[in-house]
Amino acid sequence: MPSSSPDVEALKQQFSDFLKRKQYRNTQERYKVLDRIAELDRHFSADELYVYMNTKGDSVSRATIYSTLDLLTKCSILMKHRFQGDSAHFELSSRMPDHDHLICVECGRIVEFRAEEIDGIRDTVAKNLGFKPLTHSLQIFAVCPDPVTCEHNGRD
Numbered sequence: 342m343p344s345s346s347p348d349v350e351a352l353k354q355q356f357s358d359f360l361k362r363k364q365y366r367n368t369q370e371r372y373k374v375l376d377r378i379a380e381l382d383r384h385f386s387a388d389e390l391y392v393y394m395n396t397k398g399d400s401v402s403r404a405t406i407y408s409t410l411d412l413l414t415k416c417s418i419l420m421k422h423r424f425q426g427d428s429a430h431f432e433l434s435s436r437m438p439d440h441d442h443l444i445c446v447e448c449g450r451i452v453e454f455r456a457e458e459i460d461g462i463r464d465t466v467a468k469n470l471g472f473k474p475l476t477h478s479l480q481i482f483a484v485c486p487d488p489v490t491c492e493h494n495g496r497d
């Protein structure tokens with residue numbers, strides 16, 4: 342799915358305001374992490390980001406990456422997903438508003454999609470229960486059709 346490239350400067354401003362307000366240390370490393378996330382422009386785990394930053398020659402510790410991801414999630418710049426198992430995946434909230442995820446339970450492949458019908462269901466359910474709908478997050482667990490990487494397909 343196409344996505345417009347993120348406005349990194351605006352995100353940095355938002356992050357800087359948050360750090361100041363909460364009195365966290367305003368270190369260059371944290372902004373570097375945000376830069377690299379914007380370059381990635383996809384879902385990633387903390388370990389994947391660590392490996393990516395290492396290949397780019399950044400000397401940022403795993404601990405800094407974990408704590409920065411935590412802060413970026415707290416100020417809503419990042420969305421944190423738990424697709425399956427324990428490893429959390431992150432993505433920029435601004436990337437693709439209100440998209441949902443189809444997750445292959447065999448190979449872990451994640452496909453993003455937009456289905457407007459789901460927005461309708463969200464709004465109806467929330468209103469019927471007296472809530473004001475804001476956003477939603479839906480995960481569909483399935484098996485993908487890739488015969489090369491997906492174990493499930495090799496077994497059938």
Ligand SMILES: [Zn+2]
Nearest residue numbers: 432440442453
């Ligand atoms: Zn996504």
Ligand SMILES: [Zn+2]
Nearest residue numbers: 445448485491
């Ligand atoms: Zn698969």
